[in-house]
Amino acid sequence: MTQGSHHANSAILLRRRGIVLLLLALCLFIPSRSHALGAAPAPPPQSPAPPAQGSGRKVAIQAGHWKQNELPPELAHLHNRTGTSGGGETEWRVALNVAEMAAKKLRDKSPKYTVEVLPATTPPGYTADAFVMLHCDGNDKNHTIRGVKVAHYDLTKMADADDRLVSSLLTEYMKATGMPKAPDTTITQDMTRHFSFTYIDRQTPAAIVEMGWLTTPEDQQILVHDQPKAALGIANGILAFFGDSPIGSEDDTKPPPDEPPPPSESFWESLQRRFDEWWQKWQAELAARLDEWWQKQQAELTQRFEAWLASAEQQFLAWLETQLNQFFSQLCATAMLPGAVAVALCMRRRR
Numbered sequence: 001m002t003q004g005s006h007h008a009n010s011a012i013l014l015r016r017r018g019i020v021l022l023l024l025a026l027c028l029f030i031p032s033r034s035h036a037l038g039a040a041p042a043p044p045p046q047s048p049a050p051p052a053q054g055s056g057r058k059v060a061i062q063a064g065h066w067k068q069n070e071l072p073p074e075l076a077h078l079h080n081r082t083g084t085s086g087g088g089e090t091e092w093r094v095a096l097n098v099a100e101m102a103a104k105k106l107r108d109k110s111p112k113y114t115v116e117v118l119p120a121t122t123p124p125g126y127t128a129d130a131f132v133m134l135h136c137d138g139n140d141k142n143h144t145i146r147g148v149k150v151a152h153y154d155l156t157k158m159a160d161a162d163d164r165l166v167s168s169l170l171t172e173y174m175k176a177t178g179m180p181k182a183p184d185t186t187i188t189q190d191m192t193r194h195f196s197f198t199y200i201d202r203q204t205p206a207a208i209v210e211m212g213w214l215t216t217p218e219d220q221q222i223l224v225h226d227q228p229k230a231a232l233g234i235a236n237g238i239l240a241f242f243g244d245s246p247i248g249s250e251d252d253t254k255p256p257p258d259e260p261p262p263p264s265e266s267f268w269e270s271l272q273r274r275f276d277e278w279w280q281k282w283q284a285e286l287a288a289r290l291d292e293w294w295q296k297q298q299a300e301l302t303q304r305f306e307a308w309l310a311s312a313e314q315q316f317l318a319w320l321e322t323q324l325n326q327f328f329s330q331l332c333a334t335a336m337l338p339g340a341v342a343v344a345l346c347m348r349r350r351r
């Protein structure tokens, strides 16, 4: 056996022992890991679900006089009251346009708004979070009277909410259109006792808006030629009633975030992530330590083997020398007698 192959065999033995140690270490750590990973006995705590109800807003915008002839039989006497007209427009068409534009603005503002545009007929017991009727005024004799009027049912059971809705609509409509507020004296019973108020549910906040005089040129400018302004006023009035920011405010122009924020980590997820991080680090460290130890063992073993080999060689050589010495001395001793006899015989023959 050469010195090289002996060394190789020792190295294989040592490597085997290293692998056994590594397996033992893994067996000790794997159970705790699997416990933290999958077999966790307790379910992870759930983050509270968003409230299923209460965040949505149902809004009704009624286009005054639209499909007036479809009013129910008890209102048949109103079938011919199709509203005013002016500037080439009819009241119901202006009301319908503005209602649909305002509805779209609200839907675009937030998906929480469910907006229904209603014709003149109000379903009995109709409920909503806000009910807004749109109309226009007309006066064939006075073409200078102008402005917006907003009122609620004078027999309301929701005075506080109705007052807030009236004031929100008035403020925002004036802001959006630049129209003045019409004198309160022009608010008639046609408004405050409008039949629609008697059909809706008594808990639904409601208001009627006379959006201006369709027969007055200044108001026509908005009602006929700039309906989006009127619609913005109505939509913002409804938003203000619900305490939401107006359309076109910072809230709307803010760009959507690039990435959705990461979902908040549950306790178990956080524990698992931290364990995984620790596990990665620990694995790397273990490998480094094992390598270091292995290098050291190899060096030490080589040194020891060489030392042993050197001493063994020395001992062997010493033993061999002794053996040879003994052999030669015995050989000499045994060869001496026949030699002497042979020499004697030879000498005798010569003689």
Ligand SMILES: [Zn+2]
Pocket: 064, 065, 083, 084, 091, 135, 136
């Ligand atoms: Zn009307």
